[in-house]
Amino acid sequence: MNVKLENIVTRLPKVKILATGGTIAGSALLNTQMSEYKAGAIGIQTLLEAVPQVKDYANITGEQICQISSNNITDCIWLQIAKRVNAIFKDEDTDGIVITHGTDTLEETAYFLNLVVKSSKPVVFVGAMRPATAISADGPVNLLNAIRLAGNPLAKNKGVLIAMNDEINGARDATKANTSHVNTFRAPELGYIGYINNGEAFFYSASLRKHTFSSEFTIDDLGELPYVEIIYGHANDSRILVDAAVEAGAKGIIYAGMGNGSINEKAEEGLIAAQKKGVIIVRSSRCGNGTVKGGPIQYSEENFLTGDSLSPQKARILLALALTKTNKLAEIQRMFNEY
Numbered sequence: 103m104n105v106k107l108e109n110i111v112t113r114l115p116k117v118k119i120l121a122t123g124g125t126i127a128g129s130a131l132l133n134t135q136m137s138e139y140k141a142g143a144i145g146i147q148t149l150l151e152a153v154p155q156v157k158d159y160a161n162i163t164g165e166q167i168c169q170i171s172s173n174n175i176t177d178c179i180w181l182q183i184a185k186r187v188n189a190i191f192k193d194e195d196t197d198g199i200v201i202t203h204g205t206d207t208l209e210e211t212a213y214f215l216n217l218v219v220k221s222s223k224p225v226v227f228v229g230a231m232r233p234a235t236a237i238s239a240d241g242p243v244n245l246l247n248a249i250r251l252a253g254n255p256l257a258k259n260k261g262v263l264i265a266m267n268d269e270i271n272g273a274r275d276a277t278k279a280n281t282s283h284v285n286t287f288r289a290p291e292l293g294y295i296g297y298i299n300n301g302e303a304f305f306y307s308a309s310l311r312k313h314t315f316s317s318e319f320t321i322d323d324l325g326e327l328p329y330v331e332i333i334y335g336h337a338n339d340s341r342i343l344v345d346a347a348v349e350a351g352a353k354g355i356i357y358a359g360m361g362n363g364s365i366n367e368k369a370e371e372g373l374i375a376a377q378k379k380g381v382i383i384v385r386s387s388r389c390g391n392g393t394v395k396g397g398p399i400q401y402s403e404e405n406f407l408t409g410d411s412l413s414p415q416k417a418r419i420l421l422a423l424a425l426t427k428t429n430k431l432a433e434i435q436r437m438f439n440e441y
């Protein structure tokens with residue numbers, strides 16, 4: 103039997119890159135400058151030209167969504183990115199999507215997409231800790247690895263992924279854990295879900311929490327997210343910031359409490375007053391690890407909800423999405439238990 107060569111050559115995956123800026127697109131005057139640079143200065147085409155090898159692994163197209171330092175990301179840009187991702191998976195023949203992003207809020211954008219992308223195909227976030235102009239910049243190899251991961255069928259069904267420094271993290275549990283080291287993304291106690299070795303991905307675990315195609319949250323018709331504020335608990339705390347958040351129109355407050363979500367008594371007075379005005383209160387923790395469940399009996403009597411093991415910044419995202427669907431306390435608590 104004659105088999106034509108083109109029929110046995112494996113087709114390259116189609117990967118779309120959505121670029122948003124960050125240090126991976128950062129530029130400095132000197133190649134020795136690692137922390138003084140302009141984030142988001144370089145466009146997607148120039149980033150790709152720095153890694154011509156990507157063409158050996160995928161057919162790539164790129165789009166520039168924005169060119170910012172990620173500390174300036176907004177709910178509005180999140181909605182724009184999420185709608186674009188859903189539209190690409192619905193309308194275009196694409197195997198996976200890579201999103202280049204500043205590392206400062208990368209975990210937040212990744213978790214938002216983890217809750218609202220309606221596809222099991224890979225969505226991989228990637229950034230860098232050294233600007234593109236630096237000696238030993240980490241961006242090019244991170245980008246190459248992320249593109250290969252996005253085109254890899256093994257990366258399907260795992261929720262939104264973060265790939266940097268040869269490590270694969272899940273969007274729900276990873277956080278930026280070091281201000282300047284290249285191995286900054288970690289899920290300190292729950293761990294990496296995989297490694298990249300010589301460009302190849304190896305998976306070992308995945309979050310059991312609901313995500314992407316199994317999520318109930320939809321953003322197609324949303325123009326904005328409900329305003330949810332985070333209040334960071336500390337010794338000698340007061341109710342000043344709680345009252346200010348309510349005054350500013352917060353629909354929900356995440357209290358980043360001490361230990362198991364403990365609340366200072368003065369802040370608690372403010373939170374009870376806020377709740378009487380219909381603001382949803384969720385206790386989370388500033389510890390960085392562990393779950394917030396239960397706690398002193400008075401908190402449950404006051405109907406404060408608990409944020410499970412989500413960091414305060416991720417609890418904010420889940421509460422905002424929950425509030426697009428319901429104000430019922432039991433329903434919102436169910437969501438915190440499931441996502």
Ligand code: SIN
Binds near residue numbers: 125170173
């Ligand atoms: C940013 O988040 O845009 C700047 C920092 C970084 O990308 O590492």
